[in-house]
Amino acid sequence: MEQAAVAIVGGGASGLAAAIAAARLGAGPVAVLEKQDRVGKKLLATGNGRCNLENRDSDAACHYHTADGSTLRRMLEQIPSAQVLRFFEKGGLLWSEGAEGRVYPSGNQAAIVLDTLRLEALGRGVQELCGFAVESIRPAKGGWLLEGGGKALLARRVVLACGGMAAPKLGGGEDGYRLARQLGHTVTKLYPCLAALRCRADGLAALKGVRAVCGVRLLARGKELASETGEVQFTEYGLSGIPAMQLSSRLPAGGCEAEVDVFPALDRSRLTAMLHQRRKSGLYPTLESLLTGLLHKKLAVYLLKAANIGPLGLPPSRLRPADIDALAGLLKGWRLPVTGTAGGWDGAQVTGGGVPLAEVEPDSFASRCAKGVYLTGELLDAVGDCGGFNLHWAFGSGIAAGRAAAQSLTKPGRV
Structure with missing residues (x-):
């Protein structure tokens, strides 16, 4: 059976950010479990192929919609725009700021962002386990057992970064919500957004x-x-x-x-x-x-x-x-x-609704239902405006969760 210190379920923007953040702090081994044949497919389609990876005004809660505005504001305080940009700079990505605070890679290609993330992740020993569709998560001795399609992996910490229902042709689906429910989380009504x-x-x-x-x-x-x-x-x-x-x-x-x-x-x-x-x-x-x-x-x-x-x-x-x-x-x-x-889910860029923000810790994105599990990005009940706000939420929450997961392994008392 495969084993990992930190397992990331989902190889999209949030999942790759979480994997790198955990690996930078020495958590190892780190594994990314992706149901598709490669990671980052949806990321390649963002910003009309240019990847509007951030917005300089992402700290403002007015650009997001959720049923829990007070918790959202606390979460955004943990993941300021400057922090996300420093994360990319450390990984070697050059970026430029355009109109209305929109940030793009200097080469204006989404592939540049994905290549930068994958290069650092693989260089830090992160395993990409593609074709691993996680169907169940349950507690096991030493952590959490992830199973699906005849495969299994035991992880001490798990980050659910599965994305939402939007763009099913690029990997969107209900997997993450199903796993969250298995852990005892609730899921609010889901609906297509940015459509x-x-x-x-x-x-x-x-x-x-x-x-x-x-x-x-x-x-x-x-x-x-x-x-x-x-x-x-x-x-x-x-x-x-x-x-x-x-x-x-x-x-x-x-x-x-x-x-x-x-x-x-x-x-x-x-x-x-x-x-x-x-x-x-x-x-x-x-x-x-x-x-x-x-x-x-x-x-x-x-x-x-x-x-x-x-x-x-x-x-x-x-x-x-x-x-x-x-x-x-x-x-x-x-x-x-x-x-x-x-266009239904095919015509949507992101998912509205999801796991209520009150069910995760606002500073670490740790589950309040399952110790040692973290939830990020589109799984949560928060959706941003056009202009880089949703990718900020994906990257920022992934960074916070990956760091918290790694720190919890080395610092007793951290979740």
Whole structure:
């Protein structure tokens, strides 16, 4: 039977960080158990292949969503952005900071990050045991017995870094949650996050591929839940782009609407005045031409039809002032019923929900249900915004757990 001082279940971002952190402190042997044929598959797909590995504003709890904000803040204090960047610098990775605090490897390739992590891990004696799908975890003399697919490993300490349900083609699944439940943990409802929004409206296929900077508010029973502004990509099923993906983490159970403002830089009164001026100018021969120069033509035509203020060939001079007011209202507040996220787990980048934060120690990520076990990353009930926040959570929690696991072997009383 294989044996390890520290076993990491999952060879993704969090798992590799945990393995290196433990190995740096002399814990050995350290083993990474990965169900796929290689480690780091999902990491290669992050940041559109560039790997947005960190954000300089990752310490701010406002960029994360969880049912336990107070515990989350304590956890983030243990894993500041500067600490994660020092971790990479020590491993030999050069990085650069881009817009909005986003940090990328200097070579702008996710493969560079994975290669750097694997090189250090293997150099420090970390074993990669690929094709080892852990199906059960149970206490055994001297630690924990991990079994699956006819394989077994005995470890003194275990870090569960299995990831979540998102992107099943890259290894996402329920394995980690099943193992957590075996240890006595609870798991809150899981839902896809950082995904496009599926909306209900006639003729959306006409807007497929159109991009526009918009403000988007998420409304439930008229109350604003959250809002985002940025480039929206319209699809045949609804809204995509960063604003939509950010809002996907905030969808309520009882249904909601997305209110789209296609002129976020103009207040309603200024937009209304501009449209009235165009109506009177005589420069725009038809209703269809009224928004020329202001919007993508496909989007303009779609919204003019949706406003239902007259046929597209109607001269604007024949519109009533109330018609212009109604059009301005639609352009500043186009409401689309949201029916969920698009693509299910395949269309999601991360998982919402998970093991409640109160069930792990905030300083070490140690399980409060099973001594000697640690939980990290996407397994926990915390999801970050786009922009490197989820990878910060993955790397940071992995580093903290790996260190704590190693220290608990050499310093009595540590968990």
